[in-house]
Amino acid sequence: MKSFEVAKILAPLGVAFNREITEPLAEIYLSALSDLQPSQLAAAAAAAIRECEFFPVPAKLRELSGAGKVAIQDASLSAWLACRRAINVYASADIHDPATAATIEAMGGWVAFCNDDREEHWIEKDFLRWHEHFSRQRLTEGVKSFAGLHEVENGDRFPAFPARRLQIGSPAALKALPVSSQMARR
Numbered sequence: 001m002k003s004f005e006v007a008k009i010l011a012p013l014g015v016a017f018n019r020e021i022t023e024p025l026a027e028i029y030l031s032a033l034s035d036l037q038p039s040q041l042a043a044a045a046a047a048a049i050r051e052c053e054f055f056p057v058p059a060k061l062r063e064l065s066g067a068g069k070v071a072i073q074d075a076s077l078s079a080w081l082a083c084r085r086a087i088n089v090y091a092s093a094d095i096h097d098p099a100t101a102a103t104i105e106a107m108g109g110w111v112a113f114c115n116d117d118r119e120e121h122w123i124e125k126d127f128l129r130w131h132e133h134f135s136r137q138r139l140t141e142g143v144k145s146f147a148g149l150h151e152v153e154n155g156d157r158f159p160a161f162p163a164r165r166l167q168i169g170s171p172a173a174l175k176a177l178p179v180s181s182q183m184a185r186r
Helices: 003-016 023-033 038-051 058-065 067-086 099-105 108-116 120-136 148-152 172-176
Strands: 092-095 144-146 166-170
Touching: 003 023, 003 038, 003 166, 023 058, 023 144, 058 092, 067 120, 067 166, 067 172, 092 099, 099 144
Parallel strands: 092 166
Antiparallel strands: 092 144
16 A cells, blocks of 8 residues: 555545645554555544544554454464364473463463363363453564473483474464364363
8 A cells, every 4th residue: 555545545534534634644554554455444444434533543443444353363263273283282382473372371381271171162262362362462472382291291201202392383383283182072
């Protein structure tokens, strides 16, 4: 999107809220909303005319577009599916996504997550709630490692036989993991 396209989309807002849409204003909105499609921004502008009392800031237009919330929900669902597919209480896990790692920690760690005996939809609901929370915080840590039962119970006794390490959240790992039968039994 170019600044003149943003200015064209913001023009009805300017009329509705008696605000001049200048080139610098359009540039600021463009930099803040460059990831939105023109159709999303136009829909958000139309919604702002209906719902806002004052000229909307970029964050309000993003909220009205629904783009941020949908992206977080999509990321959370993808993380849930990756973790669900990887469930193996014996294997250790390297989690590449900071929000997913924080979610697993909040749920008690990898072994506790894998051993959670509640019905799957309750586990999923908690996972999605935690993941959306941590995604909004925009965490930046790198790969986080979680020990599985094999590593916890046998790591010191059998150093020549390292624990199997699952890779969760890396693009290659998403395709490589089989669906676990452990969750399916619940």
